[in-house]
Amino acid sequence: PELRQDPCTRDWVVLAPQRGERPLEWGEPVPVPGSRETCPFCPGREERTPPELWRRPGPDGGWSIRVVPNRYPVVTPPTGPATEAVAGARRVRGLFRRAVADGSHEVVIETPDHDWDIADGGTDTVAAVLDACRTRTRVLRERGPGLVLPFRNHGAAAGTSLAHPHSQIVSTPVVPLRHRHLHDVARAYHDDTGGCLYLDLVRAELDDGARVVAARERAAAFAPYAARTPYETWVVPTERRASFADASDEALADVAALLVRVLGGLRRLLGDVPYNYAIVGAPNGGEGARWFQWHVQIVPRLTIAAGFELGSGMAVNIVPPERAAAELRNAP
Ligand code: UDP
Ligand code: ZN
Structure with a gap:
């Protein structure tokens, strides 16, 4: 290759x-x-x-x-x-x-x-x-x-x-553009505020509650505010570790329970839905220890991106994340 x-x-x-x-x-x-x-x-x-x-x-x-x-x-x-x-x-x-x-x-x-x-x-x-x-x-x-x-x-x-x-x-051996961008945005947030974007995001989602699917002591599952696809859900640990390689056993256990909760909920709600999930973490080299946070992005594949989406790079989502989260919350 x-x-x-x-x-x-x-x-x-x-x-x-x-x-x-x-x-x-x-x-x-x-x-x-x-x-x-x-x-x-x-x-x-x-x-x-x-x-x-x-x-x-x-x-x-x-x-x-x-x-x-x-x-x-x-x-x-x-x-x-x-x-x-x-x-x-x-x-x-x-x-x-x-x-x-x-x-x-x-x-x-x-x-x-x-x-x-x-x-x-x-x-x-x-x-x-x-x-x-x-x-x-x-x-x-x-x-x-x-x-x-x-x-x-x-x-x-x-x-x-x-x-x-x-x-x-x-x-x-290269850092794909999307990941470089995620990293840069989290670093800029840290420059501006001194905080970790992802941990602040989890706190904000838990405070608001409308997009939360389920939460445990060391991780939370929520539909992201600007979800790109119907039922897109993130599972974010609340202990700060930039790299998935450094995750604690306790965080892994809570993330595992939330994955079962979200993917089981999807199945009860919509049947055997196709999906991808990726475990997103900081690029290799230890950079990002203060500003990045590993997490899981679950992307159900219910719709096909068409011309406008491919041409513009802008997603069109037909299910608002608040509705998706409410449905998943009620499919225990
Ligand atoms: N594969 C393999 N050994 C085999 C047959 C398949 O390693 O004997 C790999 C194949 O290359 C593929 C993976 O198993 O990457 C199956 O992956 P998946 O079904 O998730 O999707 P894919 O990677 O094909 O898109
Ligand atoms: Zn088999």
């Missing part, structure tokens, strides 16, 4: 032709029957994944969570000696800048149970999944500057190609 920078936006794009070779389990519009029989993530087919990077042992010498390299990665680990100089090195030719797509793309197989899902509950299982992501995020952020992004896809409309419950973690 190769990273190219758009000279007009300075945003990075990954060119990853090998991604086109990955098997799609989904026919349109339903999963191909029998996918369970061939699933590469089910127990007994461990040899079909590359060697394991991490495992949480399960009963009887088995496993309860496995982390393996993605066989069709968006970015690939560096092949040569891993020096600062080669990781993500830029090559410039006139207006055209590219970078070696050194990085890592891992799959977190969340459970041996092909049919389980977060919305079914099991806060301990979800906390263990978050713990696996945190463990790998700690390892990956040591590899140099850039971003580590754990995320989860659910449903064909959210880009899922395999049904077996899994998350993924991608680390890139």
